[in-house]
Amino acid sequence: MTQTASGKRRSKLEGLAGLGMALLAAIAGAVLVERLTRPGEGGERIGPLPLPELLVEGWLNIDGAAPPTRESLAGRHVVLYFWSTDCLPCLQTLPSLARFNERWQERGVEVVALASDPSSRVGAVEAAIRRVQGMDWPVAYGAGMVFNQLGVNATPTYLLFDKKGVGVWRGHSVQGLEDELSLRL
Template sequence: MQKSQKKWIQYIIMLLILVAIGFILYVSVAKDGEKVVKVGDKAPLFELKNLEGEKVALSDYKGKGVILNFWGTWCNPCKEEMPDLNRMNKIYHSKGVEVLTVHVKDSPQQVKQFFSELPEEVELMVALDGSGDVMRAYNANDLPNTYVIDKNGIIKAHHKGQMSRADIKKYMDMVQP
């Protein structure tokens, strides 16, 4: 092989490496320039309103493990996992682990209607993210979407899709203080 061909091959390989690095950097940054949250990161803080219009902030849960669950009334897997989240929250509440649900899109009335149609009473904290800002900060576009946060505010796990009761228990055990 000629010396000039070897040089061209080296340049092409270097170019491919640079393109790959650029792609990796691009993928690690969200569309709007915000960093994509991942396991090991500090959970982005937020402040929303609950169904009664009162402030709900992630910082209110400092010192506790948090199961942060993004959901919607139109989401069947969300509807199916809600009773298990509620049951496990009743068990782990006294152990320092809380379920904080973030509802995206619908009005408080629609959320209350959703809960009234469930086969059992659900007593979970619901924060309303009508603007979708918190959902975007967590890149929680697919529902249900759950982040597991320890007492120091560090994301310990991320679960996309419906969780089983065993999944919920595993995550609650993981962040129990």
């Protein structure tokens, strides 16, 4: 027991309980801020946000072709998929994205995946690609600069750019992306 300035006795347990409550309040506040600042499953319309140059450390899945650029993507709807190999929801979403790509690529929609994983983790990115049947779109690694340019700080995130290269939608689900594209095509 300790004695307070007012002469009341207080146990160490009460002090620890107060500390625990303060810690819980801080965690709850952080969770609330994250929930309120992250778009919902349906996504949100954005714009105007120009498609940036895709400055990354390297590319996979391009089979000797030139990496995608703003110029090569012009005239098509472009989906930038932001992910990382240490993001379980990202890995779980890849099969859905492969089915999405199969349905929409013939309609002029181009998927480009941008992994935050640096070149030191390229093996993990390659392993993720091998595990998903139909994952045949360009995949970048070391894409931190593009994440920063577009203000992406949560994964998975999808950004949809129109045929003029202007960002028009941002969200976190393939279903929300399909809903938005259905309105546009």
